[in-house]
Amino acid sequence: xxxxxxxxxxxxxxxxxxxxxxVREERPLFAYFITLVxxxxxxxxxLSNVQKIIxxxxxxxxxxxxxALFTATILxxxxxxxxxxxxxxxxxxxxxxxxxxxxxxxxKVMILMMAIPILEAMIETVLALIPV
Amino acid sequence: MExxxxxxFTIAGIGIIVGMIHSVLRMIGREDWAxxxxxxxxxxxxxxxxxxxxxxxxxxxxxxxxx
Numbered sequence: 001x002x003x004x005x006x007x008x009x010x011x012x013x014x015x016x017x018x019x020x021x022x023v024r025e026e027r028p029l030f031a032y033f034i035t036l037v038x039x040x041x042x043x044x045x046x047l048s049n050v051q052k053i054i055x056x057x058x059x060x061x062x063x064x065x066x067x068a069l070f071t072a073t074i075l076x077x078x079x080x081x082x083x084x085x086x087x088x089x090x091x092x093x094x095x096x097x098x099x100x101x102x103x104x105x106x107x108k109v110m111i112l113m114m115a116i117p118i119l120e121a122m123i124e125t126v127l128a129l130i131p132v
Numbered sequence: 133m134e135x136x137x138x139x140x141f142t143i144a145g146i147g148i149i150v151g152m153i154h155s156v157l158r159m160i161g162r163e164d165w166a167x168x169x170x171x172x173x174x175x176x177x178x179x180x181x182x183x184x185x186x187x188x189x190x191x192x193x194x195x196x197x198x199x
Contacts, residue, residue, distance in 0.1 A: 030147025079196035
């Protein structure tokens, strides 16, 4: 999949903003859909670059003999943060700040849930250091 | 997945057409028809957007090894 240049992203963004403004007077509902699809298009086009970065991170962590669980959890946390922020921004953009807040709350809770194994592992290593 | 801009313009087109149909039907005096047309337009666009969202989330799961 060819990588996306910044010009394409700017092109998509500006045309989408113009379309959203055009449709906002008559049917604000469709303007919401246009902003939604536009953000997704830009998000997908950036994902291919993110994939390369993630492969680099995985290679480095394997070479550094980091526990595979940690890198996998960190990648999942980044993914949840990405998606939660994406959805919260869009609903806030549409004027629904309360829904945006709840989405962010759910994202934080899920991230904390995923971080539990890492915290346990860290506590165990610390306890192992302390001579009981 | 090729980020296709085509859906963006289709949604804008549907939005404009539904807006026009709505105002035309209201001028004729058929208020209920106008609302039905807006609803139909909304359902079509929602279907397209949901497909797009599913595509995005599958892509994210593949990139972040999320599954």
